[in-house]
Amino acid sequence: MFDQILQFLITGLTTGAIYALVALGFTIIYNASDVVNFAQGEFVMMGAMSTVFLAAGDNGLPTPLAATLSVVLVICVGIFLQRFAIAPARGASVVTTIIITIGASIFLRGLALVVWGKDIHGMTPFSGETPIHIGQATLLPQNIWVMGGTAVMVLAVHYFFHYTMQGKAILACSYNRDAASLMGINVGLMMMVAYGLSALLGAMAGILVAPISFTSYDAGVMLGLKGFSAAILGGMGNPMGAVVGGLLLGLIESLSAGLISSGYKDAIGFIILLLVLFIRPSGLMGKRSSDRV
Amino acid sequence: MNRLRGPIILAAILVALPLLFPDNYFVTVVVTTAVLHAILAISLNLLMGYAGQISLGHAAFFGIGAYSSAILTTQHRLDPLLAIAAGMLITGTIAFLIARPILRLKGHYLAMATLGFGIIISIILVQAGHFTGGPDGLGDIPKLVIFGWAVESDFHWYIVMSTILILVVWLVNNLIDSRSGRALRALHGSEIAAEMMGINTTAVKSAIFVLSALIASFAGSLFAHQQSFISPDSFSFFFSIELVTMVVLGGLASTYGAIFGALVLTFLPELLVVFEDYEVMVFGAILMAMMIFMPQGLFVGFEKLAQRLYRKFFASQTIDKEQRDVA
Amino acid sequence: MLLKVEGLLKSFGGVTAIADLNFEVPEGVVYSVIGPNGAGKTTLFNMLSGIYLPDEGSVTLNGRNIVGLAPYKIARCGVSRTFQNLQIFFNMSVLENVLVGCHLRIKENFISTALRLPLSMREEKKARQWAIDALHFCGLEKYINSPSDALSYGVLKRMEIARALAMKPNIIMMDEPAAGLNDTETAEMLSLIRRISESGITVLLVEHNMHLVMQVSDRILVLDYGSRLAEGTTHEIQNNPQVIAAYLGSDTTTAGADVKAGGNHYAV
Numbered sequence: 001m002f003d004q005i006l007q008f009l010i011t012g013l014t015t016g017a018i019y020a021l022v023a024l025g026f027t028i029i030y031n032a033s034d035v036v037n038f039a040q041g042e043f044v045m046m047g048a049m050s051t052v053f054l055a056a057g058d059n060g061l062p063t064p065l066a067a068t069l070s071v072v073l074v075i076c077v078g079i080f081l082q083r084f085a086i087a088p089a090r091g092a093s094v095v096t097t098i099i100i101t102i103g104a105s106i107f108l109r110g111l112a113l114v115v116w117g118k119d120i121h122g123m124t125p126f127s128g129e130t131p132i133h134i135g136q137a138t139l140l141p142q143n144i145w146v147m148g149g150t151a152v153m154v155l156a157v158h159y160f161f162h163y164t165m166q167g168k169a170i171l172a173c174s175y176n177r178d179a180a181s182l183m184g185i186n187v188g189l190m191m192m193v194a195y196g197l198s199a200l201l202g203a204m205a206g207i208l209v210a211p212i213s214f215t216s217y218d219a220g221v222m223l224g225l226k227g228f229s230a231a232i233l234g235g236m237g238n239p240m241g242a243v244v245g246g247l248l249l250g251l252i253e254s255l256s257a258g259l260i261s262s263g264y265k266d267a268i269g270f271i272i273l274l275l276v277l278f279i280r281p282s283g284l285m286g287k288r289s290s291d292r293v
Numbered sequence: 294m295n296r297l298r299g300p301i302i303l304a305a306i307l308v309a310l311p312l313l314f315p316d317n318y319f320v321t322v323v324v325t326t327a328v329l330h331a332i333l334a335i336s337l338n339l340l341m342g343y344a345g346q347i348s349l350g351h352a353a354f355f356g357i358g359a360y361s362s363a364i365l366t367t368q369h370r371l372d373p374l375l376a377i378a379a380g381m382l383i384t385g386t387i388a389f390l391i392a393r394p395i396l397r398l399k400g401h402y403l404a405m406a407t408l409g410f411g412i413i414i415s416i417i418l419v420q421a422g423h424f425t426g427g428p429d430g431l432g433d434i435p436k437l438v439i440f441g442w443a444v445e446s447d448f449h450w451y452i453v454m455s456t457i458l459i460l461v462v463w464l465v466n467n468l469i470d471s472r473s474g475r476a477l478r479a480l481h482g483s484e485i486a487a488e489m490m491g492i493n494t495t496a497v498k499s500a501i502f503v504l505s506a507l508i509a510s511f512a513g514s515l516f517a518h519q520q521s522f523i524s525p526d527s528f529s530f531f532f533s534i535e536l537v538t539m540v541v542l543g544g545l546a547s548t549y550g551a552i553f554g555a556l557v558l559t560f561l562p563e564l565l566v567v568f569e570d571y572e573v574m575v576f577g578a579i580l581m582a583m584m585i586f587m588p589q590g591l592f593v594g595f596e597k598l599a600q601r602l603y604r605k606f607f608a609s610q611t612i613d614k615e616q617r618d619v620a
Numbered sequence: 621m622l623l624k625v626e627g628l629l630k631s632f633g634g635v636t637a638i639a640d641l642n643f644e645v646p647e648g649v650v651y652s653v654i655g656p657n658g659a660g661k662t663t664l665f666n667m668l669s670g671i672y673l674p675d676e677g678s679v680t681l682n683g684r685n686i687v688g689l690a691p692y693k694i695a696r697c698g699v700s701r702t703f704q705n706l707q708i709f710f711n712m713s714v715l716e717n718v719l720v721g722c723h724l725r726i727k728e729n730f731i732s733t734a735l736r737l738p739l740s741m742r743e744e745k746k747a748r749q750w751a752i753d754a755l756h757f758c759g760l761e762k763y764i765n766s767p768s769d770a771l772s773y774g775v776l777k778r779m780e781i782a783r784a785l786a787m788k789p790n791i792i793m794m795d796e797p798a799a800g801l802n803d804t805e806t807a808e809m810l811s812l813i814r815r816i817s818e819s820g821i822t823v824l825l826v827e828h829n830m831h832l833v834m835q836v837s838d839r840i841l842v843l844d845y846g847s848r849l850a851e852g853t854t855h856e857i858q859n860n861p862q863v864i865a866a867y868l869g870s871d872t873t874t875a876g877a878d879v880k881a882g883g884n885h886y887a888v
Contacts, residue, residue: 036401085581092588094400095347099541100584102534107577114570225408225530232405267416270409277406278394464734471733471744472719472726475712479720482709489669489707490787491695491724500730546711 003136008258009251014143014212016250017150018044021205022227023234023242024157025198031174031237032194035086035097039105041224042112043202045217047074048210049112052121063126071203077108078199079192087191105224112217123210146208153204154243160197161239170194226269233273235286244285249273296470299549300463307455311448321447323563328454329512329519330555332461334539335548336508341537342546343469344501345481346396347404350411351536354506356418356528357384358513363431363523364424373437377514384510385503392499411533418525430524437518450519457515458552461508465548477501478546542583544590553592621680622647622791622822623668628677630663630846637663638846641677645791645839650813650823652833655843661826662704664843665793668824669701670694682790696724700789702780704796704826710769714760714779717768718751721786725750751786758782758812774805781812791822798829810836834858842866 022040029037047070054066061069085104089097126145131138161167170190172180181187205223206215213219230249234241252272257265276284307328314320337351361380365371371379395406418425425431437444437453444453468474479487480494487494517523535558543554561579565572587594623645630638638660645651653661666672668679670691678685686694700721709717726747728740755764758778763771768779777797784792797813798806806829813836817823827833833840840857842849850860857863 030401036404085585089585089588092584093545095341095537095541095545096584096588098404099538100581102538103577103580103584105577107574107581110571110574110577113573225412228405229409232402236401261420263420264416267413267420270413274395274406274409274413277398277402281398281402283402467736468730468734471740472723472728472747473730473733475716475720476723478711478716479709482711483707485671485691486703486707486709486783487720488671488691489695489701490720490783491692492720493690493692504730 004258005255006134007137008254010137010139010143012251012254013247014146014209014250015254016247017147018205018209018223018246019226019230019249020243020246021150021153021201021208022223023230023246024154024239025201025205026227026231027237027239027242028157028170028194028198028201030231031239032170032191033082033086033174034094035101036094036228037081037198038098038101038224038228039081039108040198040202040227041220041222042105042108043074043078043199043220044206044209044223045112045215045220046077046108047071047203047206048123048215048219049116049121049206049217050074051207052123052210052215053116055123063124067207070207071200074199074203074206075196078195078197078202081199082192082195086195087188105220109217109220116217118217120214120216121210122214123207125211140212142208142211146212149204149208153201157197157201157239166190166193222266229270229273232283233276235283237287238283238285241283241285245283248284296466299466300459303462303549303552304455304459307459311451319563321451323559325447325451325454325519327556327559328451328458329516330536330539330559331552332454332458332512333509333536334543334551334555335461335465336505336512337536338540338543338545338548338551339465339468339477339501339508340505341540342544342551343474343481344477344498346498346502347400347537348407348505349404349530349533349537350407350409350414351505351509352528352530352532353411353414354384354388354509355513355516355532356414356525357387358510359517359523359528360418360425360431360513361510362514362517363434366435366518367431367433368424373435373514373518374439377511380514381507381510384506384513388503388506389499392502393495396495396498396502408530408533412530415525415529418528425525428525430522430526432522434517434521434523436521437515444518454515454519457511462548462552469548473497473500481546538580542580542591544593547590547592550590550592554590557591621645622682623824624678624680625668626678626680628664628667628679629675630660630667630672631675636846638667638674641843641846641848643841643848643851645822645824647790647822648817648820649838650817650825650836652825652827652837652840653843654827654830654833654840655849657828658845659843660846661843662795663846665701665795665824665826668694668793669699695787698787698790699793700784700787700791701793702777702784702795702797704799706773706776706780708768708776708780712768714755714763714766714768714771715748715751717779718754718783718786719747721754721783722747722750724787751782754782754786755779757785757815759808774801777801777809778812781816785816785821789821791824792816793824793826795826796828797825798827798832806832 022044025040025043026037029035050070050073051066054061054069055063060066081104085100086097089100125140125142127141129140131140161171169180169185170193172183172185173187173190177187226249230245231242233249234245249269253265253269256268260268310320310324333351333355337348340346340348358380361383362373362376365376365379366373391410395403398406419428444450476487476492476497479490479492480497484494539554539558540551542557543550543552561576565575568575583591621644625641625643628638628641653664655661663672667674670689674687679687681697681699684697686697709720726743728743732740752764755761758781760775760778760782763775768776781794781797798809801809810832813823813825825837834854837854839853841851842857842863844866849866850857850863
């Protein structure tokens with residue numbers, strides 16, 4: 001029993017780490033521009049798919065190079081999204097921006113369908129498949145890659161926003177765009193940096209997880225939703241909340257799949273999310289809002 | 294009479310279409326679907342456009358209605374009309390129970406909660422195969438018989454759906470322009486001011502949430518009988534998003550906008566078939582472009598354009614410009 | 621006594637906004653609450669109207685304790701208010717905004733209106749007349765059918781008052797009705813407040829414009845850091861050395877002259 005639970009925890013933390021990265025991407029874009037980016041999942045899908053295709057075949061690139069190129073490609077997609085879809089719609093309502101990003105996600109999915117086709121693809125793990133045994137539970141090297149990679153990126157994002165001028169400038173834009181602009185911050189550029197960074201996180205998540213779960217042109221949808229759930233669970237706008245929310249959601253799903261029912265695991269995740277919101281309307285670590293009159 | 298003008302024009306169009314294009318696939322099948330979508334979009338618009346409460350899970354109520362009808366008529370041999378009422382009762386109860394906790398949430402949290410609710414329902418539809426037939430769906434749903442008249446052909450359904458649409462438009466228009474409707478719009482404008490005018494905003498929000506769910510459930514039952522076969526695919530998260538898109542695309546807080554949005558979004562995929570493999574991509578691009586360039590919706594966009602042309606040609610009835618500047 | 625406030629206390633995260641406040645408002649008066657920014661005036665209004673829950677104390681309206689009631693229930697006790705930073709229903713026309721004010725006076729329900737039964741049509745017609753009357757009363761007759769998002773600040777301020785009056789309240793709370801208005805508009809506001817008072821409605825006023833306050837008020841409450849600095853008739857307040865000192869620092873001679881003369885002074 002204990003070993004079984006341990007196994008669920010390992011699986012849960014691995015998917016949770018991916019959710020955390022997607023949620024973190026959501027949070028960065030939300031903080032910078034008040035937009036809930038429903039195309040976040042597509043960043044994940046594109047990262048994985050383009051790596052698979054760049055590394056495929058006899059003349060394929062070595063995986064690290066393919067991965068790097070893919071990340072760059074997805075960053076460009078993120079910047080394009082900001083520049084050509086979000087920036088022109090400034091001042092539009094929340095719902096309108098939601099639909100724009102949904103439109104973008106449909107567009108990117110359609111593009112992936114045209115370029116890469118409908119097939120489902122796998123990827124070779126980065127460092128073999130020899131499992132590490134902890135009691136009866138097994139830990140695959142790729143699990144370590146996912147968790148380690150996530151930890152490194154979370155720390156890097158934390159460092160970026162707290163210790164670099166650019167990171168602080170983005171935060172300034174999110175608090176007060178006009179004031180930031182008056183302080184000489186290039187708001188437009190900072191927005192592109194934020195979207196680029198968010199795309200980078202998404203692509204990395206996609207590449208890390210591809211060897212464990214297969215990827216296809218429509219793999220981004222569910223991941224995007226889960227990332228959004230995780231961000232809300234933790235409290236929209238709080239990066240630490242996003243990470244905690246992601247890990248928690250991963251654990252909840254893995255435990256309920258193992259102990260209750262695998263068919264209902266997603267439903268249980270959402271039910272717990274709803275219950276949390278009913279008790280804490282701004283998520284676990286979100287700021288409480290109050291009306292001023 | 295001004296207030297009847299809309300429903301009359303709508304009725305005239307719906308009568309004229311089959312006369313102008315008899316036995317046309319686009320009219321009897323696609324327009325019927327568009328009309329069904331319009332009923333759903335109007336019900337969602339009550340909640341989103343007028344009351345300002347976003348919902349990304351409206352398809353769930355549509356689905357609960359459809360499955361209630363399907364299950365009750367096939368497995369329990371209930372009369373279709375009774376099943377429709379029972380479906381509305383079930384949907385209404387569920388909506389009533391979740392309304393208060395869900396509508397306490399605001400903005401993105403509300404979006405997430407309604408989205409989550411929709412996904413939970415669609416997972417249940419897939420997983421509870423014992424009742425719902427699982428991913429394979431439910432078939433052999435009996436025909437609808439209204440006072441001895443069996444609704445059979447596509448054209449019959451065109452008549453039924455159109456009649457109901459006109460009725461729904463009439464009812465919703467009456468409601469919006471009344472004490473309750475104003476209370477609804479007031480809480481969208483300023484919840485605190487609405488409370489100070491004596492409006493129990495929590496109760497109003499719940500009421501409109503339930504009403505909106507009831508209409509969706511009714512539409513779901515009709516859909517089940519029309520199709521005679523249903524599967525969870527029709528009630529997924531994607532359909533919820535599609536409904537929201539119809540409402541926003543047409544223009545929030547406009548019943549005719551919702552109809553227009555439903556029409557555009559039903560016809561667009563039919564027309565985009567010519568793009569073959571590129572269909573999905575083009576659809577996404579069009580959606581983005583429309584929202585970027587007409588963020589207030591197509592209906593309002595066209596209305597403004599028409600007004601501008603009207604002013605240009607029939608000169609000057611303008612609002613005091615100075616006052617506009619101050620405000 | 622129409623309104624009685626006893627031992628009212630409210631703090632936000634350790635900062636005391638209102639500290640042990642007591643005062644009484646007799647029926648039919650214009651009762652002003654003055655004090656520097658941050659003295660707790662709007663917080664007081666928010667507690668009286670049920671938006672904030674006081675930490676301690678009681679608010680009695682016509683002998684009934686209204687602490688803990690939801691704002692809409694307090695409104696049903698005949699309390700109406702306007703807001704410092706406007707709360708307009710911008711998605712509705714001027715007439716519709718004021719019609720919302722008639723909400724409690726209209727007897728009709730969901731179903732009768734959806735079906736347009738004659739009963740609700742009659743109610744609707746009456747309500748329209750009430751709303752139009754309220755707009756006339758506030759001098760807004762030419763804006764009846766305007767959309768509310770195309771109007772000037774001054775017009776919107778008066779529209780909020782018309783909306784509050786359409787409720788036929790016993791007491792109306794006005795939060796800085798003259799803020800942001802020019803001299804002409806302020807003079808109009810002064811006469812409007814007088815007419816409201818003459819129509820028998822008790823007026824509770826928060827305002828920085830001393831000129832207006834001194835001319836219109838029957839009694840004045842002076843708040844300072846959430847406590848009561850002074851309370852009394854307008855004459856008493858004008859001659860209260862403490863008030864004079866607090867209002868314009870220690871230089872009491874000029875300050876006194878100012879408050880006394882009811883000069884057009886904005887407290888900072």
